[in-house]
Amino acid sequence: MIRLRSCVLTRLLSSPSAPPTPFRPHRLLSAAPLAVSPNPSFAVEDYLVAACGLTRPQAVKASAKLPRLKSPANPDAVLAFLAGLGLSAADVAAVVARDPRSLCASVERTLAPVVVGLSDLGLSRSDIARLASLAVHRFRKEDTVSKLQYYLHLFGSSENLLRAMKFCDFLSHSLERVVKPNVVFLRECGLGACDIAKLCIQRPRMITANLQHLQAMVACAENIGVPRGSGMFRHALHAVAFMSEAEITARVEYLKSTFTWTDAEVGIAVSRAPLMLTRSKESLQRRSEFFISEVGLEPSYIAQQSVLLGYSLEARLRPRYYAVKFLKENGLLKRDPSYCTVFKETEKVFRENFICPHKEAAPHLEEDYDAACKGEVPTNFRFT
Structure with missing residues (x-):
């Protein structure tokens, strides 16, 4: 069994020096795993520290989730599999700390089929290794591959998706109940596929938000003077996402006082450059001093040309x-x-x-x- 597993893992995983191109394994382990007798001397905590690299406090916490683990056989196979994907010792320790139950996953029946499916989607070995570190507990779920296929199409590339996954666990959300209805709604707001992809990269949690919350964000974007379907709508939605009305009001008031704008002028400025709402007070103050005090521009002119505030x-x-x-x-x-x-x-x-x-x-x-x-x-x- 050990020799069979080693053979399959060798075929699954390209060498560490190989370029990050998609690999396509054609065969998985088909033999049933051998029965392993419980080892009465096996100490889970000690194993987590010695073999997995966890700290003692992490091991204590993780061991509570592994009451039935009685042998190092399966965990050893999982650790070898993760290392073979290219995960460093620190990465493997992080995976085990976040999802101790991954040590109980079957390499043959669970992990290997996921890797095969992901490679068939065109993901490289390094992409899959990054995904294993980011997704952790989702990496051993049956629907992982089908969800990744949808998200790859939505984001346009594995690089865009993996970058966004640092900030949002997309795989834990239902596609049918949450994500797809949100995407449909954004399309109804006039956003094309490219705009939605950019928005997902900038605000990853937006497509996993409650639909009513997303609708409220759209209303806020419209309230700052940017209508649906306009070229600035994506930027406006990016700016007001997850901000309360009180926060938006406070930022608008700060803009008025900093640039000595009237209500009409601040409305024009924000509608033409909504992302100024995301800038820090210090940044806005320095730009005000530069344009008004140093360059000598009139506040009304700056409002009309507020896009200038976005430049470095x-x-x-x-x-x-x-x-x-x-x-x-x-x-x-x-x-x-x-x-x-x-x-x-x-x-x-x-x-x-x-x-x-x-x-x-x-x-x-x-x-x-x-x-x-x-x-x-x-x-x-x-x-x-």
């Missing part, structure tokens, strides 16, 4: 401002450009319009601009 202050806004200010002060610009245009242009276009044409007249401009983009903003750009 250190890596984009300040460097470009200093570069254009230098060019203007030294008479190197034929016309006074709009700062909205200056800040919105792509990096390539900005350099083509404001850096490259002045290399001879201002030989240090590019060097100073590059330094500014790295956070090393000089007091004044150098002319000579």
Whole structure:
């Protein structure tokens, strides 16, 4: 039996040095497991510490969930299987600590078939190892493969799905009762497959929320001035997800006071850049000081161009401002450009319009601009 298990595991698992490409095992263990006599000297706690790498307190807690474990035979097979997938000793310890009963799962009847199913979906060995660490107790459930097939289609890739699973245990929720109705509702709100995928990545728990709660989130997004079907709706839903009305109101009031906006102006600003509701007070305060005190823009103008508040202050806004200010002060610009245009242009276009044409007249401009983009903003750009 041990030799048979070793043979199958060898076929199941590619070598550690192999590239993370999908592997396709074609044969599972079919022989019935041999009966194992109970070992009266077997101490579960000691085994969890010595073989699984748990701390003594973790072992005490885990052993309470393993009252019928009388032999190391099956746990040894499970540990070998997990290690063969590519899990490190620390990963294996984390899996056992979170789901002690996984040590009682049958490698032949439970774990191996799941791995086969996942590999048939196109998951690589490293993907499956990450999934084993993230899903833990779900990894030994019969519906794991069918659920993963749905989520892979929803998220668009295994990388997107596994990244989101760090924050939400999708596999523990019912597809038919919870997830699919939520996805249908989001589609009814005008969101396409790509938008829903992005939203799931940004707010993973949204598709596992109660449908009534999701409907309330949509109502909040509409209440901040972003209608369903608009290009900003996904961003608005992202911004208000899991925020109470009181929290949204408090953030709107802070925006009004920070940028000295009227009710109408803050409404325009939020509807055009809803993600500003997710920014910290410190971040908003620094942007207010930059745009109003340093650049000299009017609050009403900032409200109309509130998308500017989403750009990086250190890596984009300040460097470009200093570069254009230098060019203007030294008479190197034929016309006074709009700062909205200056800040919105792509990096390539900005350099083509404001850096490259002045290399001879201002030989240090590019060097100073590059330094500014790295956070090393000089007091004044150098002319000579």
